Amino acid sequence: MQGLVHKLPVMKVRISIRDGFLARSLGVAVFLTCVALLAGAVWRYATYQGMSQLSSRANADLALASDRLVGQLQRYRDLAVVMADHPQVVRALEGTVRPEDALLLRGVADRGAASDVMVIDRSGRVLAAASDGAGSVNARAFVKRALNGALGRGYGSDAGAGRSYFYAAPVFGDEGSVLGALVVSTDLASVDYAWRGDTAPVFFTDGAGQVQVSNRSELIFWQRPNGEPGLWPPLGGAPDFRTSFFGPHEIWHLGLGPYLPQEALHLTRDLPVIGMTGEVLMSVAPVRRLAASQAAAVAALCLAFGALLFLATERRRTLTRANAQLEARVRARTQALRDINNELRREASERTEAQLALARAQDDLVQASKLSALGQLSAGISHELNQPLMAVQSFAENGVQFIARGKPERAAENLMRISDMADRMGRIIKNLRAFSKQESVQQVRVDLGAVINSALEMTQARSDEMGVSIDFTAPALPIWVRGGEVRLGQVFINLITNALDAMEGIAVRRLTVDIVQAVNITVTISDTGPGIAAPEQVFDPFYTTKEVGAAKGVGLGLSISYAIVQSVGGEIRAYNTDGGACFSVTLLPMAQERAA
Secondary structure: OOOHHHHHHHHHHHHHHHHHHHHHHHHHHHHHHHHHHHHHHHHHHHHHHHHHHHHHHHHHHHHHHHHHHHHHHHHHHHHHHHHHHHHHHHHHHHOOOOOHHHHHHHHHHHHOOOHHHHHEOOOEEEEEEEEOOOHHHHHHHHHHHHOOOEEEEEHHHOOOOEEEEEEEEEEEEOOOOOOEEEEEEEEEHHHHHHHHHOOOEEEEEEEOOOEEEEOOOOOOOOHHHHHOOOOOOOOOOOOHHHHHHOOOEEEEEEOOOOOOOOEEEEEEEOOOOOEEEEEEEEEOOHHHHHHHHHHHHHHHHHHHHHHHHHHHHHHHHHHHHHHHHHHHHHHHHHHHHHHHHHHHHHHHHHHHHHHHHHHHHHHHHHHHHHHHHHHHHHHHHHHHHHHHHHHHHHHHHHHHHHHOOOOHHHHHHHHHHHHHHHHHHHHHHHHHHHHHHOOOOOOEEHHHHHHHHHHHHHHHHHHHHHHOEOOOOOOOOOOOOEHHHHHHHHHHHHHHHHHHHHOOOOOOOOEEEEEOOOOEEEEEEEEOOOOOOOOHHHHOOOOOOOOOOOOOOOOHHHHHHHHHHHOOOOOOEEEEEEOOEEEEEEEEEEEHHHHO
């Protein structure tokens, strides 16, 4: 029983796979059928449009060839009508035939490119001719019409041979009676010679269906069998021929030689002026190829889209099966993950508390570093405060003596100097108070020039004591950067103090402070000390080049400065120059209106 229970899922999976395969196969078959139907519809529509355009072009070519043939033949009609009124022709028909009459007709035939020009009387006898007059036998039917007073025209097919075309014009006497006829004949071979080599095969058939004129010489004298479609050669059996219709268009399937299309659109045009029917055969192979290309393009596009859709469906089906397996595994490990999440929450809580404690320790360390710097600067600050106090005492005593001597203006000068000394002591005390307080806001707008001036003032006593020349030009306008005034002041005081420490025992002591304004604001502080032994380690905590146990520091000043500059989005670097060490501090600019 237990084995049967294990086999049931396997059977269900096999049945599901088999059903899925059958469904996919059926879908693919339906899709391919739809693609085939769509491609067939595109092929039929493209073929119909191409046949319509081909029919328009064939009509234009046939009309042009017909007009050309009619124009070439009608000039012989005009020649016959004009010569019928010539006095020598009338005189010859009245009974006076002279040798110069033949010369006249011969000259007219040469200039008009006619085969023969003949003067025939009412009995059908040739009185004068440009040639031998043998063509009059083929022109009897047209001469009869001319003798009845009408213009006769046609070809010599009633005689069974030849391709001559005749125009017979009546010659009238003075009383209006018909004296005879003037016949002009031309060889049709000279007419169709100029058409050979044209793109589309064009031919003209007479009333009996025989080809008389064509731009394909192999079609001359071919015959239409009993008024049915197609052409048969004058000798030999029936060629391989059949006809079909594509909509209103008649298509001939030919086997008439290598110079004729195998499949052509057949169009006709009646020419009653010359008694012929013009026909044209336009190859439909380009239309078939274009329609097949369009249908193949549509089929390829649909197949590509179907293949992408099939692949996407298969991928989705595979992903569905994979998701089902993953869900089973997820359910198996849910409880373990819950336990791990609880443990991670506890660890995250402990880490958050540790980070808060670390932040508090860092703030305390920064404050301690500032107080340590104040301790190092206390002697110089005391000197800075003691000197103005002694000057105030001296100016006060002098002022009392000037008042006693009756010199109030000198006493006023001493009072002004006392006021200046008081302002100076006030600035020193203000910088000390600002530097010693605990700053919490870091991302504000700060005047960089004012911060550097304050740092130089707080270290001025020591620099004067050491004889250090300070090269710094305060900017004329405020330079606003992002940061905190107290923390940035601590950074520059640490850098200036380290530079002064490095220049102890150096003969030439010069401190250079530059401000470079570009995309960001960069401050460089250079000294003339011995340089830095390991510039890549100076910002590490507890790294120092001073003596162990010295009261000047424990190696945390530059590390704290690095953290302060990083917290405001800036960058601090240390490197050696040819004359000492250099520290660069890059800060982000802050526009006045943006800061506001």
